[in-house]
Amino acid sequence: MNINLTMLMQAAVFVALIIFCAKLIWPPLMRAIEARQKEIADGLAAAEQGKKDLSAAEKRIEEMLLKARTQAQDIVSQGERQKVESVEKGRTEAREEAARIVAAARAEVEQEFSRAKEKLRDQVAELAVAGAAKILEREVDPKTHAALLTALKQQL
Amino acid sequence: MTTESGLTPSSYMQHHLTHLAQPEHGGFWTVHVDTLLTTIVVAFLVFGFLWLVTRAATAGVPSKRQALVEMLLSAINNQVKEIYHGKSPWVAPIAMTAFVLVFFLNCMDFLPIDVMAKGVSTVGGEHAAWRFVPTADVNTTFALALSVFLMMIYYSIKVKGIGGWIHELFNAPFGAHFLLWIPNFLMNIVEYLSKPLSHSLRLYGNMYAGELIFLLLGMWAANSWLGVTLGGLLDLGWAIFHILIVTLQAYIFMMLTVVYLSMAHEHH
Numbered sequence: 001m002n003i004n005l006t007m008l009m010q011a012a013v014f015v016a017l018i019i020f021c022a023k024l025i026w027p028p029l030m031r032a033i034e035a036r037q038k039e040i041a042d043g044l045a046a047a048e049q050g051k052k053d054l055s056a057a058e059k060r061i062e063e064m065l066l067k068a069r070t071q072a073q074d075i076v077s078q079g080e081r082q083k084v085e086s087v088e089k090g091r092t093e094a095r096e097e098a099a100r101i102v103a104a105a106r107a108e109v110e111q112e113f114s115r116a117k118e119k120l121r122d123q124v125a126e127l128a129v130a131g132a133a134k135i136l137e138r139e140v141d142p143k144t145h146a147a148l149l150t151a152l153k154q155q156l
Numbered sequence: 157m158t159t160e161s162g163l164t165p166s167s168y169m170q171h172h173l174t175h176l177a178q179p180e181h182g183g184f185w186t187v188h189v190d191t192l193l194t195t196i197v198v199a200f201l202v203f204g205f206l207w208l209v210t211r212a213a214t215a216g217v218p219s220k221r222q223a224l225v226e227m228l229l230s231a232i233n234n235q236v237k238e239i240y241h242g243k244s245p246w247v248a249p250i251a252m253t254a255f256v257l258v259f260f261l262n263c264m265d266f267l268p269i270d271v272m273a274k275g276v277s278t279v280g281g282e283h284a285a286w287r288f289v290p291t292a293d294v295n296t297t298f299a300l301a302l303s304v305f306l307m308m309i310y311y312s313i314k315v316k317g318i319g320g321w322i323h324e325l326f327n328a329p330f331g332a333h334f335l336l337w338i339p340n341f342l343m344n345i346v347e348y349l350s351k352p353l354s355h356s357l358r359l360y361g362n363m364y365a366g367e368l369i370f371l372l373l374g375m376w377a378a379n380s381w382l383g384v385t386l387g388g389l390l391d392l393g394w395a396i397f398h399i400l401i402v403t404l405q406a407y408i409f410m411m412l413t414v415v416y417l418s419m420a421h422e423h424h
Contacts, residue, residue, distance in 0.1 A: 002186075002294075003184075003294065003295060003298060004182070004183070004184050004185065004186040004187065004188070004295060005182075005184060005185050005186060005187050006186070006187050006188040006191055006192055006293065006295035006296075006299075007295040007296075007298050007299045007302070008299070009187060009192050009299075010191070010192065010195060010290070010295055010296045010299035010300070011299035011300075011302060011303045013192070013195055013196060013199060013299075014253070014257065014299055014300055014303050015303060017199055017203060017253050017257060018246075018249060018250050018253045018303075020203060020207075020253075021203065021206075021249045021250075021252055021253040021256075022245070022246055022249035022250070022253075024207060024210065025203070025206050025207060025210050025249070025252075026229070026245075026248065026249040026252065027245075028210050028213055029209075029210050029213055029225065029226060029229050030229065030233070031215070032213045032214060032215045032218075032222075032226070033226055033229065033230060035215035036215050036216070036218075039215065
């Protein structure tokens with residue numbers, strides 16, 4: 001066991017190696033490790049976020065689906081109601097129209113009737129006047145008179 | 157080596173435990189060329205590999221090599237974070253350097269000693285010496301431990317200021333009474349001395365003992381084919397067990413480094 005210059009030289013080698021290691025080996029490798037760790041952590045966080053987003057989206061989809069379904073149901077039932085309503089309305093309208101038409105026709109008939117009556121009355125009057133004129137012009141002949149009366153009757 | 161004539165157990169051991177020293181009798185100015193060169197070559201290979209991996213590093217999908225290095229890095233980083241709560245960006249790389257260097261220098265113990273010695277004697281002559289385990293050389297372990305020791309003092313002064321550090325030397329751990337200044341100081345001296353000593357000698361002792369046991373088992377081969385077989389089996393067993401020791405000692409060395417450095421950051 002003899003201590004000599006070897007010790008100092010070995011110490012120099014050791015210190016040189018420490019400096020080499022601390023400057024050229026440790027920092028870049030540690031950086032690489034840390035960068036990778038960060039990447040992995042980020043990736044895991046992103047995956048977690050994605051999972052969360054996915055479940056949120058699923059929930060939203062479910063909500064939307066539910067809403068759409070109820071909406072569709074509403075629309076269908078509304079349509080149903082509308083259909084019934086419109087049918088009812090059509091029926092009522094048709095009935096009213098029919099009644100109106102009937103009423104109009106009736107009124108027209110009435111009018112026509114009264115007009116005809118009026119006309120008839122006029123004609124009767126005319127005929128009466130004409131008959132009277134004829135009677136007045138000629139001697140009243142019962143036979144002729146009777147014939148006239150028959151004609152009048154026929155004309156009425 | 158074992159088949160050469162005139163070889164005694166003690167000469168065998170001695171041969172294996174001799175450093176290639178230059179100059180051979182230079183006192184303090186001797187350099188163990190084998191320790192130094194082995195360390196430099198191993199460090200060059202290992203840290204070169206790490207550097208190549210780092211240069212090709214990507215934050216995307218890592219290659220298998222990158223994954224391996226990153227595993228080591230994050231394991232060390234986690235250990236450091238558990239113990240050290242300061243902000244210095246140097247502590248973790250220091251821990252990593254200590255672990256990687258000590259581990260691979262310890263691993264040189266797995267090289268089969270006699271095969272390596274045969275190679276060395278083929279290249280450098282019969283009496284050429286080359287010890288392959290730098291951490292079984294007390295110079296290496298002291299170099300590492302004293303470097304950590306100096307960093308410890310550096311961080312102590314940096315965090316607490318020179319005044320705070322000296323104040324702490326005299327006022328901790330017993331208390332701030334003036335009668336306790338001397339006991340406090342003595343206690344701190346003991347603590348400061350024991351840290352690098354236990355830090356370095358633990359590693360040195362384990363690796364040196366491991367090497368010795370390989371040598372002792374290697375000597376079985378001097379007896380007969382039975383000795384060769386049994387010695388080989390025991391050698392294998394010890395090598396397998398040594399994997400644990402090598403790793404454990406490197407880990408302990410790193411942990412102590414981190415503990416000492418984080419203790420330097422703490423205020424009493």
